[in-house]
Amino acid sequence: MNSPILELQAVAHVYPDGSKGLHDCSLTLHRGRRYALLGANGAGKTTVLQHLNGLLRPTAGQLRIDGQPFDYSRSGLTALRSRVGLVFQNPDRQLFSALVEEDVSFGPLNLGLDADEVRARVSAALDAVGLSGHARRAVHQLSFGQKKRVCIAGVLAMQPDVLLLDEPMAGLDAPMQTELAALLDQLAARGVTVLLSTHDIDFAFRWADDIHVMAGGRCIASGPAPTLCAQADVLHAAGQRPPAALALHAELVDLGVLPAGPAPRSVDALLDTLRTQKHSGVITA
Template structure:
């Protein structure tokens, strides 16, 4: 099944074109995978565990190189030389699922400073970037705290701050909600929404169709290492076949809305579009 690609001229920030990658043990990471991420969009890459989400993300900033196919950033093929990768990683920031894989300095400030110092910036510029990044994620009061004394959710915020200090154009987050309780998830979503308002393009991985539906502009479905479809979130109610093809159900709020419509509790006149949250559905009722 070929991917459904949503595209408009001059709008693409990141493109994977027929990318394939296999691991040394023979495991397939990506299989003829095509994906387009537009400037300024909020994107959810959704698929089951082992579907290829992490492998795809590692191609976004050059941690892995395609064995076939092509990755483009802002219209240009990625240069995998040292200079090219350094430039790419200053624009594409990645936050891993486990924050302990990303944090290695003694204090919060030292950790967030690492990337900007590697760019060769002056100390005064680094300090400004670090302060702004910590402020953006609500961790400015933790600058001198020891990393090992932070909670899991606080560590995730510091990881995001470390990436933000590089002033990226695209922020890639691998399962950012994993391991967070409901309050921490809500706090992280506020941070992500604020970053999006600042113009940062967002791409995150999830296996939660309900969360993806209410948060993202576009959902990219991945199965067995291949992106099978790219769907506008606003049109998801009409995409049940594409979802079921990769083993995903319709979002619960869509199912409930459809049943209420079938029972006559709601009419097409009152619901010109399918609600994306339970709050929107309750307001209609």
């Protein structure tokens, strides 16, 4: 595997009121991988994302990008955020311009790019999120899902190396979740590192290459999604149950309905496996 693009090394964070957000938290991100940051509410997922983007500074420990410690000077943070983009869970916290194109162009303009380059980036970003005809729309007229996509477009216009998303599937219907997952897949295929926080283990198991599990302000386990989701003790410590597809597959294997082997990553894929086995005569019932 290539060298890490982002690293948290024994990071701790104490908020001004004395509450602990992170404690001895370490995790690593590599280029072009799809990561799920899995954990219950209050586990520290948002705090991790805000550290990776430089919005928060660690009380202890260190963060690195391409092996170099974060530079928290004004110019250093500008450079960091041009490479590491963060999409908030609530789009209304991120959108502040009257028109869609104004909001998406804000970041590129701050980089000092010329007008033609800014227009090209805005057009490409809106096209990527399926909003190519909405550049002149008023932001306040958009649906919740459209606002989320504008936020993502604003980050994509910066052409980041890393895309961080805080609970991006929250509030989206099933078709929009599918569209967003497909977009994130495309970005990862182009070499962008994608890290999203979620408490939905079924989605994490279905989508992610790797999972970082958060509990009590620490990353308690990391690994490939199929391997990690089979570790019941880790999931229990994080207040999670096994993914439905994994649990159902194990039950069908125990009953002799399916042969032992890797579990499909979703219930739909498991149903496809059952249909295939029945069609081939392996299952006769």
